[in-house]
Amino acid sequence: MLKIDKLTKRFGDKTAVDSASFDVDKPAMIGIIGRSGAGKSTLLRMMNRLSDASEGSITFNGQEVTTLSGSAKRAWQARCAMIFQQFNLVPRMDVVSNVLHGTLNRRSTVATMFNLYPTGDIHKAIEILDRLGIAEHAAKRAEALSGGQQQRVAIARGLMQDPEIILADEPIASLDPMNAQTVMEALRRIHEEDGRMVIANLHTLDTARRYCDRVIGMRDGRIVFDGTPAQLTTGVARDIYGAGADFSEAATSTEIETLDRSEPVPA
Template identity: 50%
Template sequence: MLKLEGLTTTFGKTCAVQDVSLSIPAGQFVGVIGRSGAGKSTLLRTINRLAEPTSGRVIWRDADMTGVSGSQLRDWRRRCSMVFQQFNLVGRLDVLNNVLMGRLTQTPFWRAVTKTWSSEDRALAFAALDQFDISGLASQRADQLSGGQQQRVAICRALMQDPEIILADEPVASLDPRNTGIVMDALALVNRQFGLTVLCNLHSLDLARGYCDRLVGMANGRVVFDGTPAALTDAAARELYGMDADEVIGPDRAAKPPVA
């Protein structure tokens, strides 16, 4: 179980995350929702220590992750893998080597520099790509792919870290509707088939309601809603999003269910 206890993160005089306390069972798919600037991205970055908490604790399986450093911090970031909005791939490298970069915490750095990965690592990378129907792209440069393809490559790279948690920070914000569905299906597959805990920042409430087991709504750095998608009524959404509510509620109330 992932536990956040009074988690607070400040930047100068700005308090981006304020006294957040949550308990997230292993294997749950959690959608983090709220307006831009609500603290969603900072919350995810604080969980895996890309942003340092000012106070509070991040606990995973009864171990406090807020005080670890060095090799223990690297191991925590391996187990708590990030998927970013802008993919963060190396455009000049082919897809296979981008995916294999996920093994850097578990293999000598010289293998990445010389591209002499072990046969076992290469097999794992091809298997990950095959899971998301993109193994045929292994030899293509990453910067030649569509946005949806690049994000699936980024998810494969995250899986190569052998994580227990996936933190997806606005993973579909820059994608068209078709690729949005493909990437959300990929995250659902990671959650359902591999049993990984997924925390995913989302702007669209249709997506959040259609894919997530639980929604956590944030406003001004605080958690102001925590419940099932069914419990987030349009009235509650309007209170959470204010004037932006009509934009995020959307006309389609029957979101496509995730893949099994």
């Protein structure tokens, strides 16, 4: 389905992503891990065509993605939804209208200017919000919701595109453990129930192991690990993160149970 071949991105003399290659032969939930600056976000932005590759190619179901432009590029971005760490919602706009923004790529300029939506799209937006457990907030301003709720609104907006791939760039990095768990469970259900490919940049190993079928590790722009969650041992993690023998997974855990077992921080 998806083939990433020697994908490279340079910013001046700095190489952010260095000849990254991997294939995905069927819909899966894939976690990409690595320390900040490893190239994870740049990789996803190239896949969505928010950023152009310096070298290499992206192919999806036989279509070359890296050379698309104009309407063909916009059509690809509709098939490949992007979810961001900071939600990218319109804060003063109501929740359902934010979700309906997922249809902008197929609406006329006039309809967009006057905020006109077909009744069917409005019903679909509310159904998606209900599926994500936040339909009761449809009429509220987005800014009135918690961070976890706002991220689910962002996911709902992505689903309005009816995408084949969902790219999530650090979707839980700014959330507390309870909301992080809710968001990851929502992404996992979308993968399992809809058969959509989900690729998420993640900071923590426990999250990748619990929710993903496959884990890709990046270090200094290069892919240094590609395997199953079971193969993601502490030793492998040390290599991905460039850490020493004192590396502790518990210190980066987002699992509520792990946090409950941890010792209290001295005052």
